[in-house]
Amino acid sequence: MTNSEQKDLLVFERRESAVRSYCRAFPKMFDRAVNATIYGADDKEYIDFLAGCASLNYGHNDPDMKQALIDFISRDGIAHGLDMHTNAKRDFLETFHSRILAPRNMDYRTMFTGPTGANAVEAALKLARKVTGRTNVISFTNGFHGMTLGALATTGNAGKRGGAGTELSGVHRAPFDGYFGDNVDTAEQLDILLSDSSAGIDAPAAILVEAVQGEGGLNVASKEWMQKMQAIAKKHGALFIVDDIQAGCGRTGTFFSFEEMDIEPDIITMAKSLSGMGLPFAVTLFKPELDIWKPGEHNGTFRGNNHAFITAKVAIEKFWSDDTFQAEIKEKSEFLEQRLQSIADKYGFSLKGRGMMKGIDCGSGEAAADICEHAFENGVIVETSGSDDEIVKILAPLTIEKETFAKGLDIIETAFDCTLVDKNQRSAAE
Structure with missing residues (x-):
């Protein structure tokens, strides 16, 4: 994080309530977003696997919704x-x-x-x-x-x-x-x-x-x-x-x-x-x-x-005027399940969820948090879920591009590999 970014984030530390939460896991100044990609103030790209906690199923700033809203505001x-x-x-x-x-x-x-x-x-x-x-x-x-x-x-x-x-x-x-x-x-x-x-x-x-x-x-x-x-x-x-x-x-x-x-x-x-x-x-x-x-x-x-x-x-x-979008969701859900099941099987974890709200039970909140932190450092925003925050939870926009989806899941898999291998090595050394 640059000195300028640290200075910007100090505003929130000084002025905003301690109740804030997501910004603690994702300490970054964000500026704009398109579909499944969020851009930092420094233009660094992040793949959004949080989607506003499922408030952005259709992605950020859908062009048709945006234009309709602009037109509505423009005519008072x-x-x-x-x-x-x-x-x-x-x-x-x-x-x-x-x-x-x-x-x-x-x-x-x-x-x-x-x-x-x-x-x-x-x-x-x-x-x-x-x-x-x-x-x-x-x-x-x-x-x-x-x-x-x-x-x-x-x-x-x-x-x-x-x-x-x-x-x-x-x-x-x-x-x-x-x-x-x-x-x-x-x-x-x-x-x-x-x-x-x-x-x-x-x-x-x-x-x-x-x-x-x-x-x-x-x-x-x-x-x-x-x-x-x-x-x-x-x-x-x-x-x-x-x-x-x-x-x-x-x-x-x-x-x-x-x-x-x-x-x-x-x-x-x-x-x-x-x-x-x-x-x-x-x-x-x-x-x-x-x-x-x-x-x-x-x-x-x-x-x-x-x-x-x-x-x-x-x-x-x-x-929702026909079945086209529903078929696309099904295809992406199957792809997500295939990728996450492969990761889960590698580490003896279990797959949770249904459709495009799936995740991996990592067994502990500490492990899940470390994985999410590693993913964020490498360009993916993803959160945890569960009684002890032990689930790495994927909530990508339903409209996410296939290439972006695959890239984000590659980063998630790498986060699992690097985090868990490093953790196992530390445990063995102890």
Whole structure:
């Protein structure tokens, strides 16, 4: 790092809160980005395997979204509209229905909740409790649903929960699919507990689950397990909520992560890549009969982000009007799996995840962190995941060029080789 860069970064050290995190792992001044490549202020190139934590599934600065947004701003289009009627919101709603919901035979109301996924989760929890008249929510081990108090209560990570500063209640934690190994049916366990009035678990308002646990370690729920969970929710009078904030918008291969599971959630939360361009945008989808909100009962100042409506509409039209993009995701997912499986086999590690959210379990957070640091030093931005940050997690843009993807994975493989060989040599010397 040059003296000039060090001086620039001191501004953040002096002026920004200590809560900052990603910049500590990637100490670099970044300036611009195109698709899957980020450029430092010194023009050094970095391949982006983080993609804004899956907020940039369509890459950085997609030209069509960028032009649509420039045109909208140039004609003085309304940027901030609360929840008032605007052309931009109407066009998004119609496009989302005609291109996403209707082709999948999905009938849902769309609620604009505010800028973050946590807002969408908060709205989902409030609605479930309002509809059922119950307070308890079932969430799962290693689940992550946001950092606001309600969403944080449903999150499993002790480190995240520890920052709450208050009691986090109203939630019962159940074991996720495979938590005790392949031979233990955790869905059956939950059903038995909920069926026993003396088990000590209050009747739930909702069961909240991710099909793939993004932050929790890329744990994948099976189709059969998700179907059982939906049936359990119905049997016990609870609403079935799927958090599709990180796994949605094509990340697992289909627009919704649960599309091939033959389930029909009562409520779905979405954010991250929904705007198409990394703009703040979140929604809660729910079946029409659940729409018992009173006007203004849940709101947010920035729920009417018209800039996000503009880019989201373009993203849907460009990438989801036919099956072409989905086929491209499948091809890249298979390539990613092949490359990561080869690395995992070399070191006796395991492959985690599904679609274009995959990673390698390195067995320890220290090893994973060292690998990510080596990758960054050589031009790849990649993060960790899991209870102990033991997973090297690949979240490349779905639009990444094949050559760039291969180059980035070459750097990842070299990072594994150099880091683990060096570590083994040090251990042998000791």
